[in-house]
Each structure stands twice: as structure tokens, then as C-alpha cells.
Amino acid sequence: MNLYDVIGGAPTFERLVHAFYQGVAGDPKLRALYPEEDLGPAERRLRMFLEQYFGGPTTYSQERGHPRLRMRHVPYPVTLDMRDRWLRHMLDALDSLDLPEEHREVMRDYFFRAAHMLVNTPD
Ligand code: HEM
Numbered sequence: 697m698n699l700y701d702v703i704g705g706a707p708t709f710e711r712l713v714h715a716f717y718q719g720v721a722g723d724p725k726l727r728a729l730y731p732e733e734d735l736g737p738a739e740r741r742l743r744m745f746l747e748q749y750f751g752g753p754t755t756y757s758q759e760r761g762h763p764r765l766r767m768r769h770v771p772y773p774v775t776l777d778m779r780d781r782w783l784r785h786m787l788d789a790l791d792s793l794d795l796p797e798e799h800r801e802v803m804r805d806y807f808f809r810a811a812h813m814l815v816n817t818p819d
Contacts, residue, residue, distance in 0.1 A: 698751025703799050705752065713743040715792050719785030726781040729772050749806070766814060773817040783811050 700709075717739045720726055730738055744756035745763060756763065772778075786807050790800060 699799060699802060700747060700750045700752035703750075703793075703795055706747065708793060708795075709743050709747050709750075709752070712789050712793060713739055713746065715789035716742070716785050719788055720782075723781055723785065726778060726785070729778065750803075765810065766816070769814045769816060774814050775817050775819045776815060777819055779811045779815050783807060786811075 717735050720730065721735060732738060741756070741760065744753075744759070748754050748756040749763075774782075787804060790803055790807075793800075795803075
């Protein structure tokens with residue numbers, strides 16, 4: 697069994713990403729980076745990506761192709777400040793799921809590494 701199944705599959709990822717985007721919506725500096733008026737489509741893309749990354753359905757790549765996350769973030773100025781805002785909302789969202797610590801740890805670790813890799817602009 698992979699982490700996707702272990703933590704509860706689709707409904708868990710829906711809750712995680714929805715809570716995350718509520719945080720983004722309430723953070724004007726971070727929100728300003730998101731090009732679309734409606735955060736719904738961005739929410740869906742991130743959810744599909746995370747589901748795929750943690751061993752769930754591969755809908756993300758079927759619809760969007762290879763993730764190439766660094767390349768896809770080039771249009772957005774990801775500074776250390778933006779990275780920290782993004783991480784704060786994701787870690788809060790993760791905590792809101794009340795997952796067992798061992799699973800939370802695996803996800804937290806991934807988010808730290810990936811978010812740092814995406815920094816592309818000095819503060
Ligand atoms: C663990 C770290 C992160 C992951 C896994 C991640 C993942 C993604 C994914 C999958 C997309 C959609 C790409 C596509 O299919 O077009 C996306 C878009 C985006 N990301 Fe990230 N991201 C991360 C960190 C960040 C950070 C630190 C920022 C900083 C502000 C950021 C800002 C954005 C913005 C503005 C978009 C465009 C929204 C959209 O239209 O989808 N991301 N990200």
C-alpha cells in the first residue's frame with residue numbers, strides 16, 4: 697500500500713488542498729501571484745499532482761504531461777518569503793488532517809524539499 701491509500705485516498709487530498717487554498721486566498725501577498733481570478737482550477741491541478749506524487753491516480757500527467765515543476769514555476773517570482781508563506785499554509789493544512797505523525801512527517805519532508813527547490817528569485 698502506498699501513502700495515497702494509507703492516508704485515505706482522494707477525500708484526504710481534497711481536504712488537504714482545499715484547506716491549503718483557503719490559506720492562499722487569505723494571504724494577499726501570496727494570492728497576488730496566482731494568475732486566475734478563480735482558484736478552483738489551480739486547486740485541482742495541485743490536488744492531481746499530489747495524488748500522483750504520493751502513489752494515487754496519474755490523472756495529472758495524463759492531462760498536463762510531465763510535471764517539470766521548476767520549469768512550471770518560472771513565470772512566478774518564488775522568493776524565500778513566498779516559499780515560507782506557501783509552506784505555512786501547506787503545513788497548517790496538513791496539521792488540520794490529524795494524520796498519524798509518521799505519515800505527516802513524510803509529507804512535511806517532501807513539501808520542505810520541493811518548496812525550496814522552486815525558489816527562483818532573490819527577496
Ligand atoms: C512543494 C512545493 C510545491 C509544489 C508540489 C507545487 C506544485 C504546483 C503544481 C502541480 C502547479 C500546477 C502546474 C501546472 O500543471 O500547470 C503549481 C502551480 C503554481 N504554483 Fe506551485 N508548487 C509548490 C510550491 C510553490 C511555491 C513555494 C509557490 C510560491 C509562491 C508556488 C506558486 C505557484 C503558482 C503561483 C502556481 C500557478 C497556479 C496555477 O495556475 O496552477 N508553488 N504548483
